[in-house]
Amino acid sequence: MIGRLNHVAIAVRDLGAATAVYRDTLGAHVSQPQALPEHGVTVVFIELPNTKIELLEPLGEASPIARFLEKNPDGGMHHICYEVDDILATRDQLKQTGARVLGDGEPKIGAHGKPVLFLHPKDFSGTLVELEQV
Amino acid sequence: MIGRLNHVAIAVRDLGAATAVYRDTLGAHVSQPQALPEHGVTVVFIELPNTKIELLEPLGEASPIARFLEKNPDGGMHHICYEVDDILATRDQLKQTGARVLGDGEPKIGAHGKPVLFLHPKDFSGTLVELEQV
Numbered sequence: 001m002i003g004r005l006n007h008v009a010i011a012v013r014d015l016g017a018a019t020a021v022y023r024d025t026l027g028a029h030v031s032q033p034q035a036l037p038e039h040g041v042t043v044v045f046i047e048l049p050n051t052k053i054e055l056l057e058p059l060g061e062a063s064p065i066a067r068f069l070e071k072n073p074d075g076g077m078h079h080i081c082y083e084v085d086d087i088l089a090t091r092d093q094l095k096q097t098g099a100r101v102l103g104d105g106e107p108k109i110g111a112h113g114k115p116v117l118f119l120h121p122k123d124f125s126g127t128l129v130e131l132e133q134v
Numbered sequence: 135m136i137g138r139l140n141h142v143a144i145a146v147r148d149l150g151a152a153t154a155v156y157r158d159t160l161g162a163h164v165s166q167p168q169a170l171p172e173h174g175v176t177v178v179f180i181e182l183p184n185t186k187i188e189l190l191e192p193l194g195e196a197s198p199i200a201r202f203l204e205k206n207p208d209g210g211m212h213h214i215c216y217e218v219d220d221i222l223a224t225r226d227q228l229k230q231t232g233a234r235v236l237g238d239g240e241p242k243i244g245a246h247g248k249p250v251l252f253l254h255p256k257d258f259s260g261t262l263v264e265l266e267q268v
Binding site: 010021024025080123 | 136138183185189206207209216228233256261
């Protein structure tokens, strides 16, 4: 059902410093920062040959990663995103197994302009899982 | 400098239950469990089209993930592994930038039979980074 690993998201307190580490210390190709006010984050994409890392810095008052950074002041891995072909069919199958879909259960348009859903970490080994329809 | 994302490791308390979620709920291809006593873990590989997820369950008294699971009873993302061509050259460059290499700084043979090093989470946005020479 799940396909490629679309990205791993890392919440960071200081996007400039985190980007410099990936660009200068680890020698990776990094994008320009993009402010996504509707998602409450500013994001930098680390482009790897087979997938990408997303560095997320809180943007605005209601950022979804603000509380995570309160608990994890150094930052840390925030979620993992798997690709699916049909997000509604996947959601319905998951719900039949008892897995909890966050929010109202309806896909939202994610940071890449595609439909996404988030699944409850308690159902996935303490890992926040995003599904993205590609 | 860094290349492909080799894997994301997720520490789990109950490998059988976590494997069933990936196999049955998420429909992924999962390997048989492999006990790696020299690494203090039992591992299941989730094979995705572009990379893999490693589910790690503690094995033995001195498991490196036992303390992580004390802090994160539901489990969670434990580390991320990037591939490098030359682990010694990479290590020396990283040390010049002030990044801290864990342990004695010498590569060990990792779970895939290849040289690996771990880098201090405080230097990488709270994320434990493994480097694997491929």
